[in-house]
Structure formats: C-alpha cells, structure tokens
Amino acid sequence: MPFALMPYTAEWTAAVSSFNERLQKANAPVDFGLENSPSADRYLVTDGDAVRGGCIVGPERAVVAGSIAEVVSIQSPLSEGLINSEYSACGPWMMQQILRRWPLAYSVGMGSIDRPYPRLLRALRWKIESVPFYFRVLRGDRVIAQMPAMRQKLGPRLVARVPIVPRFAFGFLHRWRGARGKPPEWQIVEAFSDRETQIWNRLQAQLSFAVVRDAPTLNARYPDRAAESIVFARFAHGYFVVKLRRFIDDKYFGSLRVVTWVDGVAEPGEESHLVAAAEAVGRSLGADLLITNQLYAPLQQAIHCRGWLSYPSNFLVAWSPQIGSGLNPAASYLSRRDSDGLIHL
Amino acid sequence: MNPSRTIDDRLAECFAAVFPRLSPSQIRNATSQSVEGWDSVAFVTLIAAIEEEFQITIPSDAYPKLDSFPAFAQQLERG
Numbered sequence: 144m145p146f147a148l149m150p151y152t153a154e155w156t157a158a159v160s161s162f163n164e165r166l167q168k169a170n171a172p173v174d175f176g177l178e179n180s181p182s183a184d185r186y187l188v189t190d191g192d193a194v195r196g197g198c199i200v201g202p203e204r205a206v207v208a209g210s211i212a213e214v215v216s217i218q219s220p221l222s223e224g225l226i227n228s229e230y231s232a233c234g235p236w237m238m239q240q241i242l243r244r245w246p247l248a249y250s251v252g253m254g255s256i257d258r259p260y261p262r263l264l265r266a267l268r269w270k271i272e273s274v275p276f277y278f279r280v281l282r283g284d285r286v287i288a289q290m291p292a293m294r295q296k297l298g299p300r301l302v303a304r305v306p307i308v309p310r311f312a313f314g315f316l317h318r319w320r321g322a323r324g325k326p327p328e329w330q331i332v333e334a335f336s337d338r339e340t341q342i343w344n345r346l347q348a349q350l351s352f353a354v355v356r357d358a359p360t361l362n363a364r365y366p367d368r369a370a371e372s373i374v375f376a377r378f379a380h381g382y383f384v385v386k387l388r389r390f391i392d393d394k395y396f397g398s399l400r401v402v403t404w405v406d407g408v409a410e411p412g413e414e415s416h417l418v419a420a421a422e423a424v425g426r427s428l429g430a431d432l433l434i435t436n437q438l439y440a441p442l443q444q445a446i447h448c449r450g451w452l453s454y455p456s457n458f459l460v461a462w463s464p465q466i467g468s469g470l471n472p473a474a475s476y477l478s479r480r481d482s483d484g485l486i487h488l
Numbered sequence: 489m490n491p492s493r494t495i496d497d498r499l500a501e502c503f504a505a506v507f508p509r510l511s512p513s514q515i516r517n518a519t520s521q522s523v524e525g526w527d528s529v530a531f532v533t534l535i536a537a538i539e540e541e542f543q544i545t546i547p548s549d550a551y552p553k554l555d556s557f558p559a560f561a562q563q564l565e566r567g
Contacts, residue, residue, distance in 0.1 A: 146552050190552075224528045228520045232551040234528040235535070239548035259528065266532035 146195065146233065148240045151178075151185035158194040159187070162223070169226035172259065177221055188222070188237050195233045196222035200241060204355045206347045206476075207247060208469055211355065214247040216481070220260055234263050248463040249352075251481050255457045270467030274436045274477055276456035277446050279422060282431040289397030289431070326419035329378040334362045339382045342410055346476075349411065350439075352466060353476035356408050364480070373405075376424050381417045383407030384480065387428050402430035406480040407442070414445035422449070440473035495564050502537040503557060506530055519556040538564070 163176035177197045188196035198220035205214040222234035253261045265271055280286045335358035343357045365373045372387040384406040390396040402425040409417035425433040436458045437443055460477050503515045520526045535546055554560055
C-alpha cells in the first residue's frame with residue numbers, strides 16, 4: 144500500500160494510538176509519541192488503515208534573505224522506521240512530501256546531532272547549526288547548591304562548607320570576563336506596540352533568516368502571559384521577552400529560579416544594552432540563573448562582552464535546502480522562542 | 489565509466505559504499521529487513537549514491553517500494 148500524507152482528522156485517532164503503542168513496545172529512541180488529538184497543523188503518514196508516521200507543520204511568517212515569506216516549522220516528527228527497518232523509507236518520504244508542499248521549512252530543538260532526526264535531515268541536505276547556549280549566574284551560592292551537576296562536580300561536603308564564596312565568585316567571574324556598565328532604563332509592559340514593530344522593521348532588512356518578531360506577532364505568540372510567567376519588557380532601543388520558572392527537583396536545574404531570555408530585539412548597535420536590560424529584568428524577578436540560546440552574531444558578541452558564560456548546546460536548527468542554500472547563520476536571528484523551543488522551559 | 493558494467497554491477501557498488509560489511513552475494517540479496525544498519529539515514533545515503541552514479545533523480549513517490557536490492561534494480565530498469 145503506498146504512503147499518503149493526510150491531515151490528522153478524528154477518524155485516525157485509533158490508528159495513532161496503535162502507532163504510539165508500537166513505538167513504546169519496541170522502545171523507540173524518542174520520549175514522545177504522536178498527539179492523540181487531531182488538529183489542523185498535524186499531518187500523518189498513512190499506509191492503508193495504518194499510521195506509519197506524522198509531524199506538526201506550523202505555518203509562520205519569516206524573513207528569508209531580506210524578504211518576508213511564508214515558512215513552516217516542522218515539529219515532533221516520528222516514523223515507524225525508528226523501530227522497523229521495513230519502513231526506513233517512511234521518514235525520508237514524509238520529509239520530501241512536506242518540502243514538495245512547503246519548500247521553505249525549518250526545524251529546531253532535536254537534541255544532539257547524533258539523534259535520528261538531525262541525522263536524517265543532514266542526509267537530506269538540510270543545513271544544520273547548533274544555537275549556542277549562554278548563562279549568567281545571579282546567585283552563585285544557590286546555583287552551586289541546587290544544580291545536580293555542580294553538586295556532583297564539587298562534592299556535597301565542600302558545597303555545604305563554603306556557601307559564601309560562590310555568592311561572590313560568579314559575580315567576580317562575570318565582571319572579570321567583561322560585564323560592566325549600567326543597564327539602560329527599562330520597563331515591563333503588558334503588550335508590545337507600534338514602537339516595537341518599528342524597531343523590528345529597522346532590523347529585519349539586515350537578516351538572512353528570522354521568524355517575524357513584530358509587535359502583533361509577539362503579542363499573539365504569548366497569549367496567556369501571566370499564567371505562563373512570561374514577561375514583556377522594553378528599553379529605548381529594543382524589547383525582549385523572558386520566562387520565569389521555579390524548578391522543583393529538576394534533573395538539570397534542581398530547585399532554582401531560572402529566567403530564560405526567550406526573545407529579544409535591539410536596533411543595530413544596541414545589542415549590549417539589550418543584554419544588560421535582560422540581566423536587570425532577571426534580577427528584578429529574583430532569578431538565580433539567566434539562560435538563553437542565541438544564533439545572531441551581534442547578539443552573541445554582546446553576550447560575550449557582558450561576561451556571560453557558554454556551554455555546549457544541544458539546541459539545533461535545521462533549514463530546508465531552499466532556505467539553507469543561500470543562508471548566512473551569523474546573520475540569522477534564532478532564539479529559544481522559535482518553533483516549539485520553549486517546550487522544556 | 490566502464491561500459492561493460494551492468495546496471496546491477498553499478499548498483500552493487502552503491503550498496504557496497506553504504507553497507508561496506510556486506511559480501512557481493514549478500515548485496516544482491518539485501519533487503520531492509522535483512523541488513524543491519526538499513527535505517528532512514530542509510531536509505532537516504534543509498535538514494536544519493538545511486539542518483540550520483542546513474543545521474544538520475546529518484547522520485548520520492550518511489551521510496552516506499554525501494555526496500556531491497558532487486559527493488560532498486562527494477563526501479564533503475566524502469567528508468
């Protein structure tokens with residue numbers, strides 16, 4: 144029976160459940176299944192009455208080589224080929240069908256480069272980049288005491304004996320690496336306005352790739368800001384979004400208050416002020432740790448200049464050949480906010 | 489290109505490049521079920537190797553049927 148790419152409608156719910164059960168029984172190397180509820184942005188690979196794979200196809204407006212275009216983000220792709228080599232063609236077939244309908248596509252997250260999905264995309268000649276991870280410790284004592292990786296590295300007895308030193312050590316380290324200067328005047332706002340759209344319009348002409356970040360798009364992107372602890376803030380030459388989360392016994396963050404700088408735009412040349420303002424808002428929210436992933440080179444440079452530290456990133460971005468062929472990653476704007484990147488934060 | 493090589497010979501070389509542990513006789517009987525490591529990445533690599541060797545584009549509609557050496561050979565004979 145030939146494969147077909149079908150919208151996920153209600154009559155496929157039982158077949159999706161069977162697909163998920165097969166993946167689970169065979170210990171597929173993924174920690175998710177296809178969603179059990181149909182929706183307009185979900186697509187399935189069908190094979191007669193059976194489901195052999197599927198993914199989410201999210202439409203978005205993006206800057207591609209300086210012009211606005213309709214693109215799609217591919218999320219949570221799965222194929223029966225993960226557990227049964229008889230269906231090894233299913234994943235490649237699905238991706239080629241998607242590109243036939245939506246040639247301008249991208250995907251983020253994906254874990255490390257040796258995972259099945261990024262390996263497949265690389266084989267299909269998608270362009271793949273790692274989006275660097277940066278962090279700034281605001282309360283060193285709590286970070287060392289709470290983060291399992293830190294506790295393991297230093298030893299619990301040492302951590303218990305010297306609670307004061309780390310409080311100052313990280314501040315010193317960040318300052319030594321370059322963090323200086325007061326943040327600009329900033330304010331928390333309920334929603335973004337035309338002023339933010341004008342800033343975005345000035346920046347976008349310089350970008351190789353970026354999902355649109357004007358005021359209407361960001362306001363719609365985060366509809367339930369209070370419930371999700373999302374904070375909008377602005378300063379004279381830029382605007383940004385942070386998300387606060389109090390982790391409890393998390394395997395990476397222990398019980399820290401983590402502020403993720405999920406999005407941020409500054410006029411060209413104002414990137415350092417953007418970073419400083421994000422730090423200030425993080426402090427005002429009582430964060431122990433500030434984290435972000437950023438691809439845009441001027442922002443990376445500003446982050447380095449402000450003394451942030453970096454760590455190997457498993458947050459990847461992949462662009463379809465039609466976008467990737469002429470793309471300059473350093474001039475592309477991509478952060479943790481893109482696609483479903485906030486899923487674990 | 490050596491003109492005396494048949495389609496099967498050239499196809500076998502593509503398989504050997506992707507699955508170097510297979511003997512010549514194993515290659516001619518290779519199926520997605522019998523070959524260890526025949527996953528989606530190996531499949532795409534095989535497609536790319538064959539497209540380069542034969543200077544063709546294999547339509548993605550044909551992918552679901554391409555699950556063995558004989559199936560690839562048939563696809564190439566059909567052109």
